[in-house]
Amino acid sequence: MINSAKYKWIITVTLIALLLFSCLALVIGPTKVHLSELWQYIITGSSQEEITGIWQVITQIRLPRVVMALLAGTALSASGGAFQSVFRNPMSDPYVLGISSGASVGATIAIVLGLQAGLFGIPIFAFLGACLSLVVVYWLAFSLRQSEQNTLLLAGIAMSFMLGAIVSLLLVIHRDQMESIIFWTLGGFNAISWQQIWIVTPVVVLSLIMLFKYSKDLNLLAMGNETAHSLGINVKKKVGIILLISALSVSIVVAYSGVIGFVGLIVPHMARFTVGADNRKLLPISALWGGIFLIIADTLARTVVQPGELPVGSITALFGAPYFFFILIKKSKRHV
Amino acid sequence: MFKVKTELTDRSVVMAFEDLSFKAGQKTIVNAVSHELKKGGFYSIAGCNGSGKTTLLQTLLQIKKASSGNIYLPDYYPNSAHYLSYVPQNTQLEFDFTVEEVVMMGRYPYYSGITGPSIDDKQKVWEALKMTDMFDFRNRSVTTLSGGEKQRTIIARALAQDTPIMFLDEPVSQLDVFHQIEVLKLLRQIADQQNKTIITVLHDLNQVAEFTDEVMVMDEGRIVAYGPPFEVLSADLLQSVFKVGSEWICSKDTKPHLIFHYQDPNT
Numbered sequence: 165m166i167n168s169a170k171y172k173w174i175i176t177v178t179l180i181a182l183l184l185f186s187c188l189a190l191v192i193g194p195t196k197v198h199l200s201e202l203w204q205y206i207i208t209g210s211s212q213e214e215i216t217g218i219w220q221v222i223t224q225i226r227l228p229r230v231v232m233a234l235l236a237g238t239a240l241s242a243s244g245g246a247f248q249s250v251f252r253n254p255m256s257d258p259y260v261l262g263i264s265s266g267a268s269v270g271a272t273i274a275i276v277l278g279l280q281a282g283l284f285g286i287p288i289f290a291f292l293g294a295c296l297s298l299v300v301v302y303w304l305a306f307s308l309r310q311s312e313q314n315t316l317l318l319a320g321i322a323m324s325f326m327l328g329a330i331v332s333l334l335l336v337i338h339r340d341q342m343e344s345i346i347f348w349t350l351g352g353f354n355a356i357s358w359q360q361i362w363i364v365t366p367v368v369v370l371s372l373i374m375l376f377k378y379s380k381d382l383n384l385l386a387m388g389n390e391t392a393h394s395l396g397i398n399v400k401k402k403v404g405i406i407l408l409i410s411a412l413s414v415s416i417v418v419a420y421s422g423v424i425g426f427v428g429l430i431v432p433h434m435a436r437f438t439v440g441a442d443n444r445k446l447l448p449i450s451a452l453w454g455g456i457f458l459i460i461a462d463t464l465a466r467t468v469v470q471p472g473e474l475p476v477g478s479i480t481a482l483f484g485a486p487y488f489f490f491i492l493i494k495k496s497k498r499h500v
Numbered sequence: 501m502f503k504v505k506t507e508l509t510d511r512s513v514v515m516a517f518e519d520l521s522f523k524a525g526q527k528t529i530v531n532a533v534s535h536e537l538k539k540g541g542f543y544s545i546a547g548c549n550g551s552g553k554t555t556l557l558q559t560l561l562q563i564k565k566a567s568s569g570n571i572y573l574p575d576y577y578p579n580s581a582h583y584l585s586y587v588p589q590n591t592q593l594e595f596d597f598t599v600e601e602v603v604m605m606g607r608y609p610y611y612s613g614i615t616g617p618s619i620d621d622k623q624k625v626w627e628a629l630k631m632t633d634m635f636d637f638r639n640r641s642v643t644t645l646s647g648g649e650k651q652r653t654i655i656a657r658a659l660a661q662d663t664p665i666m667f668l669d670e671p672v673s674q675l676d677v678f679h680q681i682e683v684l685k686l687l688r689q690i691a692d693q694q695n696k697t698i699i700t701v702l703h704d705l706n707q708v709a710e711f712t713d714e715v716m717v718m719d720e721g722r723i724v725a726y727g728p729p730f731e732v733l734s735a736d737l738l739q740s741v742f743k744v745g746s747e748w749i750c751s752k753d754t755k756p757h758l759i760f761h762y763q764d765p766n767t
Contacts, residue, residue: 248595249595252592252594253594254594254595377613379613380608380613383597383601383605383608384605384608386592386594386595386597387591387592387593387602387605388588388590388591388592389563390558390563390586390588391586391588391591391605393561393562393563393586394561394563394581394584394585394586394588394667395581395605395606395608395609395661396579396580396581396608396609436595436596437596440596440597440598440601440641441595441596441597441601442597442601444613
């Protein structure tokens with residue numbers, strides 16, 4: 165679709181945009197920060213009390229949010245792109261295997277049991293819920309001795325419905341906790357600490373490296389299992405590995421930032437529209453754009469209704485959906 | 501018990517299979533078939549719908565694991581993607597790959613993701629695009645192609661894979677007459693000039709007779725007849741397998757061709 169010179173140019177612009185939006189996200193917020201003050205602190209290491217306070221806000225509150233938004237965006241978008249290729253279904257998103265509903269059940273149980281506090285409160289329950297759902301979906305699909313991805317997809321959908329019903333049931337029984345459960349479900353980065361970042365980073369980075377490594381295989385899987393097999397791919401093994409590594413990174417992201425919808429579905433489409441379907445080009449762009457998208461969405465989420473905060477998931481859908489419509493219209497015109 | 505044995509020592513034989521069966525549940529789809537494929541041979545498989553043609557191809561490619569029997573491959577047998585290529589009946593082309601990107605996939609088994617394709621890989625892709633008349637379409641998205649153009653793209657990908665054996669499942673079924681003949685002439689040329697072995701499922705028995713060296717006629721999972729098409733495709737065989745009357749018509753200027761009686765000739 166595009167030549168390598170144009171691709172390099174897109175990557176460069178994307179990296180500049182990432183840097184720019186990250187800096188903007190650091191300085192925008194209730195505590196006013198001027199870039200000159202920030203620069204002065206970095207250059208001189210000034211110990212003025214006021215600047216030190218600002219520095220604390222930036223490094224302990226805003227920077228972890230930006231880093232987590234970047235990690236979540238890259239993980240969700242790259243996994244979304246990979247899932248779409250593996251399932252050969254443009255409607256697939258990172259949650260198709262029931263990860264989001266599994267995590268939601270886990271988080272809801274943690275909240276209703278009053279175990280939400282601390283580093284390992286909700287996240288560990290959400291992560292276990294996501295993993296448990298994943299294991300059951302895999303077990304169901306493979307016990308049917310079907311290597312077809314459709315079985316996995318259907319098992320994931322059935323699991324999502326079942327777990328969604330459990331969350332609804334828990335919501336009805338524990339109405340007093342309804343607000344915190346719904347707020348968690350919509351996703352956000354409002355209580356992110358560096359400790360959490362250190363847990364999430366290695367999983368996300370490793371899974372991204374693995375996905376980039378498998379991008380040629382993803383191209384072949386997108387052409388159908390028979391084609392992939394005849395071009396030397398062990399389809400069952402590769403599908404299993406790719407889905408597992410993507411699902412683990414999505415699970416850990418969901419555990420710490422809730423279910424942020426839409427980004428994993430639309431960002432790969434936007435990237436595909438620009439750089440084509442070749443996963444070797446698509447996945448890096450998808451990952452970076454996902455990161456930028458969530459950094460912008462999080463900045464909006466915490467600044468639009470100050471001093472309150474909106475769930476990031478609502479921002480991604482609210483601003484992402486119209487842009488997605490625009491892309492679809494443009495694409496259909498191009499094909500005509 | 502199914503086994504793949506890499507013990508063919510006769511260099512003129514590229515693949516053989518013996519008592520090969522494939523069962524789906526209780527149903528036997530391919531039933532104890534045996535044959536030998538010669539280097540440079542152009543083989544066709546003919547038979548009614550559901551007679552096991554596609555399953556036989558997929559069992560030979562090991563996309564489907566046979567229930568029993570043996571597949572024999574040469575003792576120098578390399579990576580299967582370097583040895584066998586496949587044009588399936590239906591290839592999913594859901595995503596916006598360009599024609600050239602799809603054809604380049606035929607070269608994936610030959611280069612790593614780090615090094616990228618070599619000049620030789622790119623040359624093979626361009627040759628395949630030219631051979632299939634798809635060169636001018638190389639930068640087009642495959643989602644915008646007609647059925648025939650898509651099929652030619654997939655054939656180009658198999659050509660770029662450059663394997664000693666090519667399996668094709670109804671490669672011309674979606675093409676217009678001109679491109680049907682072009683593709684079959686191209687496959688004939690590949691068999692003759694590059695000494696590659698071609699095995700293709702074909703429904704048009706006149707094309708079977710015109711282009712291929714040997715036909716395997718399948719019925720209910722068995723190979724019921726094989727050999728040179730003009731010898732094998734007798735009126736009796738076609739009546740028993742396809743349930744149609746037929747006769748060979750000869751004229752001075754053309755090879756004999758089959759005509760079918762759509763009504764029972766006895767009535």
